[in-house]
Amino acid sequence: MASEDVVGKTRETAVSTIVNLAEEAKIATEGVKAPSHALFSICKSLVAGGVAGGVSRTAVAPLERLKILLQVQNPHSIKYSGTVQGLKYIWRTEGFRGLFKGNGTNCARIVPNSAVKFFSYEEASKGILSLYRQQTRKEDAELTPLLRLGAGACAGIIAMSSTYPMDMVRGRLTVQTETSPRQYRGIFHALSTVFREEGPRALYKGWLPSVIGVIPYVGLNFAVYESLKDWLIKSRPFGLVEDSELGVTTRLACGAAAGTVGQTVAYPLDVIRRRMQMVGWKDAASVVTGDGKSKAPLEYSGMVDAFRKTVRHEGFGALYKGLVPNSVKVVPSIAIAFVTYEVVKDILGVETRISD
Numbered sequence: 001m002a003s004e005d006v007v008g009k010t011r012e013t014a015v016s017t018i019v020n021l022a023e024e025a026k027i028a029t030e031g032v033k034a035p036s037h038a039l040f041s042i043c044k045s046l047v048a049g050g051v052a053g054g055v056s057r058t059a060v061a062p063l064e065r066l067k068i069l070l071q072v073q074n075p076h077s078i079k080y081s082g083t084v085q086g087l088k089y090i091w092r093t094e095g096f097r098g099l100f101k102g103n104g105t106n107c108a109r110i111v112p113n114s115a116v117k118f119f120s121y122e123e124a125s126k127g128i129l130s131l132y133r134q135q136t137r138k139e140d141a142e143l144t145p146l147l148r149l150g151a152g153a154c155a156g157i158i159a160m161s162s163t164y165p166m167d168m169v170r171g172r173l174t175v176q177t178e179t180s181p182r183q184y185r186g187i188f189h190a191l192s193t194v195f196r197e198e199g200p201r202a203l204y205k206g207w208l209p210s211v212i213g214v215i216p217y218v219g220l221n222f223a224v225y226e227s228l229k230d231w232l233i234k235s236r237p238f239g240l241v242e243d244s245e246l247g248v249t250t251r252l253a254c255g256a257a258a259g260t261v262g263q264t265v266a267y268p269l270d271v272i273r274r275r276m277q278m279v280g281w282k283d284a285a286s287v288v289t290g291d292g293k294s295k296a297p298l299e300y301s302g303m304v305d306a307f308r309k310t311v312r313h314e315g316f317g318a319l320y321k322g323l324v325p326n327s328v329k330v331v332p333s334i335a336i337a338f339v340t341y342e343v344v345k346d347i348l349g350v351e352t353r354i355s356d
Contacts, residue, residue, distance in 0.1 A: 053115065105187045116155075117159035124150075146223075153214070165204070168194070252339055271320070
């Protein structure tokens with residue numbers, strides 16, 4: 001009997017050991033798979049953001065170029081007097097390709113910028129929501145519009161700072177014409193030329209107004225878009241919501257409203273940023289006027305100086321030069337970006353989406 005008890009206990013011990021080893025192996029396997037799965041999900045989220053940025057920006061590329069030309073043109077030699085006239089002038093003088101000049105550089109910048117921006121927003125939202133729930137001690141607490149504004153501002157600063165040199169040279173590539181003395185041949189030629197002739201700091205000219213401008217711009221874009229969606233889903237007005245989901249048209253309208261609010265508030269800083277980016281470029285005045293007449297000095301000691309000189313010499317309205325084509329561009333662009341991002345994430349099977 002004693003020997004049988006010993007054998008039984010041995011068997012139980014062996015079985016217990018096998019079970020424990022199996023559980024440890026399972027935990028170890030899950031631990032290996034989790035990071036891989038998380039990394040794959042991050043990649044898909046970045047791809048969705050990049051696609052959203054490329055599609056939305058290409059759709060409005062002609063208006064983007066006209067906006068920049070209106071922002072920096074010499075007030076004593078007006079060539080672009082409005083949206084329709086400006087587009088016709090570009091078509092007549094530079095052809096179809098002129099409407100999309102600088103779009104390759106723009107997409108090279110906006111694709112990583114958009115990818116980082118959307119991903120940063122989701123991560124910032126998670127972190128802020130976690131802290132908010134800890135402080136309020138409410139596990140079911142949701143992000144408020146102000147917290148969404150903060151998350152959007154963080155995402156905008158991170159995305160803009162990481163791709164700013166591309167934005168700087170994109171502005172110069174966009175304003176040069178066929179008759180310009182200086183001809184940048186492309187993105188890398190422009191980057192290397194600016195770096196060599198003006199120094200590495202030149203690649204970040206206009207960064208400060210960009211940072212200040214991106215806080216209300218990107219912050220309001222996300223805050224207005226998400227808050228509108230949240231309100232529509234909860235209140236269900238006019239039968240716009242079906243099965244707790246908004247249709248594509250309704251989401252486009254939410255994105256359009258978000259773009260309108262954000263760009264109107266931040267636009268003057270965008271004008272100053274563009275002008276500061278031209279400082280140090282010895283052929284900037286010729287590029288802006290095109291024909292080389294009435295070359296205006298492009299010298300600003302800083303953001304405040306740029307504001308002061310622009311308002312003093314051209315009036316307060318100069319801070320909103322190009323606002324109309326920019327509005328026509330931004331409203332559909334932001335709307336397309338938000339909807340494309342969510343649709344692509346659905347296609348790729350990413351679990352989390354904006355507002356989830």
